[in-house]
Amino acid sequence: MELELSLGDSPAPVKATIAPTPVLIPTCMGDEEDLELVLGVRATRRDEQDDQTTCTQSSEEAMEGEEDETRPHGEAPVESLSFPLFVSSAETGSANSEMCTRGFDVNTRPADGGAEAGRPSSPSSMQEASTRQQVADQEAADDEDNGGGGARKKLRLSKEQSSFLEDSFKEHSTLTPKQKSDLANRLNLRPRQVEVWFQNRRARTKLKQTEVDCEHLKRCCERLTRENRRLQREVAELRGALRTTTSSYPPLYGLHHLPAAAGTVFRVCPSCEHSKVVAAAASESFSPRVFAGGGAPAAITATAAVPSPGAGSPPSSSAALFGARRPHFGPFAAAVIPPVLRRQPSATS
DNA sequence: TTCCCGCCCCAGTTACATCA
DNA sequence: TTGATGTAACTGGGGCGGGA
Numbered sequence: 460m461e462l463e464l465s466l467g468d469s470p471a472p473v474k475a476t477i478a479p480t481p482v483l484i485p486t487c488m489g490d491e492e493d494l495e496l497v498l499g500v501r502a503t504r505r506d507e508q509d510d511q512t513t514c515t516q517s518s519e520e521a522m523e524g525e526e527d528e529t530r531p532h533g534e535a536p537v538e539s540l541s542f543p544l545f546v547s548s549a550e551t552g553s554a555n556s557e558m559c560t561r562g563f564d565v566n567t568r569p570a571d572g573g574a575e576a577g578r579p580s581s582p583s584s585m586q587e588a589s590t591r592q593q594v595a596d597q598e599a600a601d602d603e604d605n606g607g608g609g610a611r612k613k614l615r616l617s618k619e620q621s622s623f624l625e626d627s628f629k630e631h632s633t634l635t636p637k638q639k640s641d642l643a644n645r646l647n648l649r650p651r652q653v654e655v656w657f658q659n660r661r662a663r664t665k666l667k668q669t670e671v672d673c674e675h676l677k678r679c680c681e682r683l684t685r686e687n688r689r690l691q692r693e694v695a696e697l698r699g700a701l702r703t704t705t706s707s708y709p710p711l712y713g714l715h716h717l718p719a720a721a722g723t724v725f726r727v728c729p730s731c732e733h734s735k736v737v738a739a740a741a742s743e744s745f746s747p748r749v750f751a752g753g754g755a756p757a758a759i760t761a762t763a764a765v766p767s768p769g770a771g772s773p774p775s776s777s778a779a780l781f782g783a784r785r786p787h788f789g790p791f792a793a794a795v796i797p798p799v800l801r802r803q804p805s806a807t808s
Numbered sequence: 809t810t811c812c813c814g815c816c817c818c819a820g821t822t823a824c825a826t827c828a
Numbered sequence: 829t830t831g832a833t834g835t836a837a838c839t840g841g842g843g844c845g846g847g848a
Contacts (some may be wrong), residue, residue, distance in 0.1 A: 613823070613824035613836060613837085614825095614835095614836060614837085615825065615826090615835085615836080616836085633816090633817085651837090652836080652837090654816085655836065655837060656835095658816095658817070658818075658837095659837085661817085662818075662819075663834095
């Protein structure tokens with residue numbers, strides 16, 4: 460299964476297959492916080508249509524839906540729902556009763572069926588066109604009955620309708636025409652209502668995911684800020700320690716600006732004067748021979764001999780330091796950091 | 809290949825119902 | 829009564845597929 464998370468601003472619809480079951484995105488916040496979110500946005504719509512009905516079938520279903528309009532509202536109870544089969548008859552037994560108690564006849568598919576119910580994807584006959592015209596006329600008449608002033612009614616879906624739509628959304632975040640018509644028939648809603656519900660549901664899911672992502676980024680930012688402050692404190696401490704030790708040790712070129720970790724070895728390239736920090740064995744300890752002068756390896760001598768950066772001028776050249784012969788000790792020379800400069804293992808890390 | 813049409817989705821918005 | 833909130837419904841723009 461594939462899922463491509465989009466936070467919007469996607470220039471083009473992102474195709475992605477969707478898990479048949481709710482996808483749980485463990486958004487780790489770092490603080491033992493596991494957020495659970497059902498995702499289903501941008502599931503492949505057209506890919507799912509490979510097994511859907513043809514346009515002719517859709518038309519037939521539309522016609523069938525129009526036939527359904529003639530039946531009383533109670534003849535398509537929620538009990539007859541079979542998709543997505545999450546709602547048992549017992550659970551939905553109160554659907555109609557709640558409809559009655561809430562008095563939301565407005566939620567049931569109107570007798571005209573609405574224009575959406577009869578909107579075939581490919582009109583194929585004059586009879587169908589005629590039917591659609593009748594539907595449109597009836598809807599227009601109903602609009603006038605509703606006040607005609609353009610005041611749209613706010614329909615509230617019943618608990619059972621919403622839960623069934625939710626279950627369907629978990630199965631498929633997008634609808635094929637067949638699924639839409641099936642849901643509309645079984646929930647006694649207009650296909651347009653089902654379509655709008657899924658659109659709004661996808662928008663809500665996306666909004667929630669955006670909020671979760673924003674919170675995650677905020678926590679990451681706070682964590683990085685704390686880490687940055689801690690590292691800056693360490694740098695300040697190391698610089699202070701370095702200043703206190705420069706009186707007893709010759710200055711190490713390039714070390715004043717570098718925090719040293721435990722067991723760290725600075726390798727200084729004598730030619731380009733670039734320093735490089737490499738990890739050294741933890742057991743490696745400060746060796747007095749580094750600054751002891753006689754007997755010290757040439758590389759260490761050269762490193763210790765370079766002036767401090769505060770002097771404003773890097774070592775003039777190896778030739779100046781060693782005469783005409785440039786000492787050969789490889790591309791980099793190693794200087795072991797004295798123990799006093801070594802950074803203590805951080806308690807936080 | 810191009811154009812047109814129908815369909816669908818999305819982002820944004822509006823308007824209504826509900827609740828504190 | 830009123831403001832906040834949730835959400836159904838609408839609008840406009842754009843992408844995609846199919847047919848002429």
